[in-house]
Amino acid sequence: MTMMMDRLRSADRRPAPVAADGARGPLLTVDGLAKHYGARIGCTGVGFDLWPGEVLGIVGESGSGKTTLLKAIAGLVAPDAGSIRYDAGAGPVEVRALSEPERRRLMRTDWAFVHQNPRDGLRMGVSAGANVGERLMARGQRHYGRIRGAALDWLARVEIAGARLDDRPSAFSGGMQQRLQIARNLVSEPRLVFMDEPTGGLDVSVQARLLDLIRALVRELGLSAIVVTHDLAVVRLLADRLMVMKDGRVVEAGLTDQVLDDPAHAYTQLLVSSILQV
Numbered sequence: 001m002t003m004m005m006d007r008l009r010s011a012d013r014r015p016a017p018v019a020a021d022g023a024r025g026p027l028l029t030v031d032g033l034a035k036h037y038g039a040r041i042g043c044t045g046v047g048f049d050l051w052p053g054e055v056l057g058i059v060g061e062s063g064s065g066k067t068t069l070l071k072a073i074a075g076l077v078a079p080d081a082g083s084i085r086y087d088a089g090a091g092p093v094e095v096r097a098l099s100e101p102e103r104r105r106l107m108r109t110d111w112a113f114v115h116q117n118p119r120d121g122l123r124m125g126v127s128a129g130a131n132v133g134e135r136l137m138a139r140g141q142r143h144y145g146r147i148r149g150a151a152l153d154w155l156a157r158v159e160i161a162g163a164r165l166d167d168r169p170s171a172f173s174g175g176m177q178q179r180l181q182i183a184r185n186l187v188s189e190p191r192l193v194f195m196d197e198p199t200g201g202l203d204v205s206v207q208a209r210l211l212d213l214i215r216a217l218v219r220e221l222g223l224s225a226i227v228v229t230h231d232l233a234v235v236r237l238l239a240d241r242l243m244v245m246k247d248g249r250v251v252e253a254g255l256t257d258q259v260l261d262d263p264a265h266a267y268t269q270l271l272v273s274s275i276l277q278v
């Protein structure tokens with residue numbers, strides 16, 4: 001299995017893009033990552049590289065381990081085994097070896113996590129403006145006018161009227177809450193964004209608009225992202241590369257169009273054909 005994954009990784013590896021900050025090589029390198037819940041496998045033996053500016057999609061049916069993998073990488077659940085190396089430009093750092101304050105600082109600055117349910121990623125008791133401004137304050141920004149200006153700017157970028165700045169997220173629709181969560185996450189200019197079913201649970205028309213917005217922001221900001229979804233249309237639109245998971249393991253990986261148009265693994269063929277038949 002490991003050999004197969006190594007082969008997949010080297011086969012789909014593209015020349016290293018050079019990031020704006022001059023960093024070369026993968027932004028993130030995951031190796032042998034595993035998380036068990038008692039005897040049950042959450043995910044196991046997962047390895048991949050993520051290059052600067054690249055969007056990686058993780059697909060698979062319910063229970064295949066997508067969310068566990070995403071949270072294990074992002075440090076929201078503790079992995080049992082494996083390594084996660086992150087390179088912000090000064091050389092790779094083993095994330096699992098960071099102290100808790102260092103890891104939290106990484107999550108507040110370089111990394112961001114967009115939850116499927118905006119309630120998990122927003123503070124529902126404070127205003128939209130405070131939700132967006134908070135991450136700037138966490139990065140040391142203290143100037144009220146500048147924080148308010150940045151919050152207004154980001155509300156506009158996610159298509160929320162500036163007049164809603166002082167409203168609480170509970171007064172927003174589901175789609176607006178998700179856009180606010182995205183603004184809250186992107187305002188601090190993270191390099192790496194984790195997204196767990198970012199369009200899940202929304203009406204189809206709202207999903208399409210949100211997907212367009214995410215795609216535009218990812219391209220405009222040159223973000224690297226890992227996007228978990230069970231929706232192949234989402235990865236088709238967003239992801240450069242794809243990993244297909246089944247029973248906690250990666251069964252296929254490659255360029256998105258290649259995997260979707262010419263799936264090698266029987267399980268991926270089933271996933272693709274079941275979608276096409278809908």
Ligand SMILES: Nc1ncnc2c1ncn2[C@@H]1O[C@H](COP(=O)(O)OP(=O)(O)OP(=O)(O)O)[C@@H](O)[C@H]1O
Nearest residue numbers: 037040041042061062063064065066067068069230
């Ligand atoms: N907190 C938990 N406690 C025990 N088992 C868990 C827990 N979270 C996930 N699991 C199990 O780990 C496996 C992978 O679950 P996970 O939620 O990562 O899959 P998923 O692909 O994200 O599914 P979905 O698309 O439904 O969210 C499943 O067998 C699940 O039952």
